[in-house]
Amino acid sequence: xxxxxxxxxxxxxxxxxxxxxxxxxxxxxxxxxxxxxxxxxxxxxxxxxxxxxxxxxxxxxxxxxxxxxxxxxxxxxxxxxxxxxxxxxxxxxxxxxxxxxxxxxxxxxxxxxxxxxxxxxxxxxxxxxxxxxxxxxxxxxxxxxxxxxxxxxxxxxxxxxxxxxxxxxxxxxxxxxxxxxxxxxxxxxxxxxxxxxxxxxxxxxxxxxxxxxxxxxxxxxxxxxxxxxxxxxxxxxxxxxxxxxxxxxxxxxxxxxxxxxxxxxxxxxxxxxxxxxxxxxxxxxxxx
Amino acid sequence: xxxxxxxxxxxxxxxxxxxxxxxxxxxxxxxxxxxxxxxxxxxxxxxxxxxxxxxxxxxxxxxxxxxxxxxxxxxxxxxxxxxxxxxxxxxxxxxxxxxxxxxxxxxxxxxxxxxxxxxxxxxxxxxxxxxxxxxxxxxxxxxxxxxxxxxxxxxxxxxxxxxxxxxxxxxxxxxxxxxxxxxxxxxxxxxxxxxxxxxxxxxxxxxxxxxxxxxxxxxxxxxxxxxxxxxxxxxxxxxxxxxxxxxxxxxxxxxxxxxxxxxxx
Numbered sequence: 074x075x076x077x078x079x080x081x082x083x084x085x086x087x088x089x090x091x092x093x094x095x096x097x098x099x100x101x102x103x104x105x106x107x108x109x110x111x112x113x114x115x116x117x118x119x120x121x122x123x124x125x126x127x128x129x130x131x132x133x134x135x136x137x138x139x140x141x142x143x144x145x146x147x148x149x150x151x152x153x154x155x156x157x158x159x160x161x162x163x164x165x166x167x168x169x170x171x172x173x174x175x176x177x178x179x180x181x182x183x184x185x186x187x188x189x190x191x192x193x194x195x196x197x198x199x200x201x202x203x204x205x206x207x208x209x210x211x212x213x214x215x216x217x218x219x220x221x222x223x224x225x226x227x228x229x230x231x232x233x234x235x236x237x238x239x240x241x242x243x244x245x246x247x248x249x250x251x252x253x254x255x256x257x258x259x260x261x262x263x264x265x266x267x268x269x270x271x272x273x274x275x276x277x278x279x280x281x282x283x284x285x286x287x288x289x290x291x292x293x294x295x296x297x298x299x300x301x302x303x304x305x306x307x308x309x310x311x312x313x314x315x316x317x318x319x320x321x322x323x324x325x326x327x328x329x330x331x332x333x334x335x336x337x338x339x340x341x342x343x344x345x346x347x348x349x350x351x352x353x354x355x356x357x358x359x360x361x
Numbered sequence: 362x363x364x365x366x367x368x369x370x371x372x373x374x375x376x377x378x379x380x381x382x383x384x385x386x387x388x389x390x391x392x393x394x395x396x397x398x399x400x401x402x403x404x405x406x407x408x409x410x411x412x413x414x415x416x417x418x419x420x421x422x423x424x425x426x427x428x429x430x431x432x433x434x435x436x437x438x439x440x441x442x443x444x445x446x447x448x449x450x451x452x453x454x455x456x457x458x459x460x461x462x463x464x465x466x467x468x469x470x471x472x473x474x475x476x477x478x479x480x481x482x483x484x485x486x487x488x489x490x491x492x493x494x495x496x497x498x499x500x501x502x503x504x505x506x507x508x509x510x511x512x513x514x515x516x517x518x519x520x521x522x523x524x525x526x527x528x529x530x531x532x533x534x535x536x537x538x539x540x541x542x543x544x545x546x547x548x549x550x551x552x553x554x555x556x557x558x559x560x561x562x563x564x565x566x567x568x569x570x571x572x573x574x575x576x577x578x579x580x581x582x583x584x585x586x587x588x589x590x591x592x593x594x595x596x597x598x599x600x601x602x603x604x605x606x607x608x609x610x611x612x613x614x615x616x617x618x619x620x621x622x623x624x625x626x
Contacts, residue, residue, distance in 0.1 A: 089426065089429070124541065127545060129541045129544060129545065154547060154549075157544070157545055157546075157547055158547065161545070162542075162545040164538070164541070164542045164545070167542065169535075169538070169539060169542070169568055169571075169572060170539055170542040170543060170546075170564075170568055171568065172563065172564045172565075172567035172568050173564075173567075182543075182546055182547075182548075182564065183546035183547055186546060186547025186548055186549070187547045217571065231546065232545075232546065235546065235547070
C-alpha cells in the first residue's frame with residue numbers, strides 16, 4: 074500500500090498551557106513494498122508519526138493518504154476499522170497489551186474484531202504462533218505464565234494474525250536479548266519479503282536500519298530531517314550527529330580506517346561481512 | 362483523550378498564591394468550605410464572589426483554563442439550580458405556563474445554590490491548581506501531625522496519598538497506550554450498546570491491573586533497597602516555610618468571616 078504524508082502537523086493537548094508541537098510540516102512518501110526505517114532521537118516525533126498512519130492520532134494540520142483512504146485535519150469522522158485491519162502496529166513493549174485467559178484467545182482478538190469467523194481465527198492463531206517461533210502447545214497456556222520474551226512473541230503474533238498489508242513496528246526488539254533481537258528482526262524481514270508488505274520500522278539501532286531498510290527517514294525535533302537510501306544517509310555523518318545520531322559501527326570503523334590509511338573505501342552494504350570483504354580486498358591489492 | 366479533567370491538576374506559574382505555604386492554603390480552603398454556607402443574601406454572596414475573584418486574579422491561572430475544568434461540573438450546577446427554580450414555591454409567582462410555576466423565592470434560591478456550588482468548586486480547584494501534589498501531602502502530614510499521639514499512621518497515609526497522586530499521570534498514560542494498542546487490533550471503545558461497551562473494557566482493564574500490581578511491587582522493592590523504613594526520624598529535603606503572606610491571607614479570611622456574620626440576614 075502506498076503511504077503518503079503531506080504537510081503533517083500534530084499538537085498535543087491543543088488549547089491548553091501544556092500544548093506541545095510534536096510534528097511540523099512532515100512530507101513523506103513510502104512506495105508500496107518498501108522497508109522504511111524511521112530513526113531519530115528520543116522525542117523526535119517518530120512514535121507520533123506512526124500513530125497517524127492508522128488513525129490513532131488525528132492530524133492538527135495536513136493529511137495522510139493510506140492506499141485509497143485519506144485522513145485529513147478537520148476531516149469528517151470515518152470508519153477506521155478497514156484501515157486498522159490493513160495497517161497493523163506492533164507497539165513498544167507489546168506484551169503489555171495481552172489480556173486474555175489463553176494465548177489462543179488473545180491472538181484471536183484482532184481477527185474477531187475485524188469480522189473473521191471463530192474457526193478461521195483459530196486456524197490463523199495456529200499459523201502465526203508457529204511463525205513467531207513458539208510451539209503450538211503454548212496456545213492453551215495463559216499469556217501471563219510465559220517468559221517476557223515469549224510474551225513479546227505472542228503479542229507480535231496477535232498483530233500478525235490480522236494479516237496486515239502495512240506493518241508498523243515501534244522498536245519491536247527493545248529489551249530483548251541479542252539472539253532474540255536478531256530472530257525477531259529476521260522474522261519481520263522474511264514476512265516483509267514473502268507477503269510483499271510495506272514495513273515501517275521505528276528503531277534506535279543504526280545496525281538494524283542499515284541491514285534491513287530500503288529507505289531511511291531521519292526525524293529531528295518533529296521534522297523530517299533526512300530521507301533517502303541508506304548509502305546516502307550514512308554518507309552524512311555530520312548531519313546525523315546534529316540530530317543526536319551516528320552512522321553504523323561499520324561505517325565508523327571504515328571512516329577511521331580511511332583516515333589512518335589514506336584510502337577512500339566505501340561500502341555498498343553496511344554489514345560486518347561486507348566490511349570485512351572490502352578490507353580484505355583492499356589489503357590483497359596492496360600486498361601485490 | 363483524558364485531557365480535560367483539571368481536578369487535582371497543577372498549573373505551573375509563579376504567583377502570590379503559588380508561593381503561599383501549602384499549610385495555609387489547606388487551612389484556608391478547608392475554612393472556606395464552611396464560611397460559604399454563612400452567605401444567605403445578595404450582599405454576603407457578593408462579598409464571597411469579590412473575595413473569590415480576588416483569589417483567582419492573584420493565582421494567575423487563566424480564566425479559560427479554569428472554565429474548561431469547570432465544564433463537567435456546570436451540568437450539575439445547572440441541574441441543581443433548575444430543581445430549585447421549579448420546585449421551591451415561596452414568595453410571589455413570577456411565571457406560569459400550565460403546570461410550570463416559577464416563584465420569586467425559588468429563583469433566588471436557585472441562583473444562590475448555584476453560586477454556592479460554583480464558589481466551592483472554584484476555590485478547591487484553585488488549591489490543587491496552585492499547589493503541587495507533593496506540597497499538599499507535606500502540608501497535610503504537618504497539619505495532621507498531632508494525631509500521631511493517638512498512634513494514627515499519619516506519615517503512612519501521607520505517603521500513600523503522594524504515591525497515588527504521583528501515579529495518576531502514569532496510569533493515564535498507560536491507559537492511553539493500551540487503549541491505542543487494542544484499538545489498533547480493532548477494539549471499539551466508543552460505540553455499540555452499553556453491554557457491548559462494558560465488555561470492550563476488559564482488554565483495557567486486565568493489562569492495567571497487571572501492570573499496576575507489577576509496578577507496586579517494583580516500587581516497594583526499590584524503596585526497601587534504598588533503606589526506607591517508615592516515617593520515624595525522617596527529615597525533609599524541602600522544609601515548609603511559613604511567611605508573613607500566609608498570616609496575612611488567613612487574616613483576610615478571618616475578616617471575611619466576621620463581615621459575613623455581620624452582614625448576613
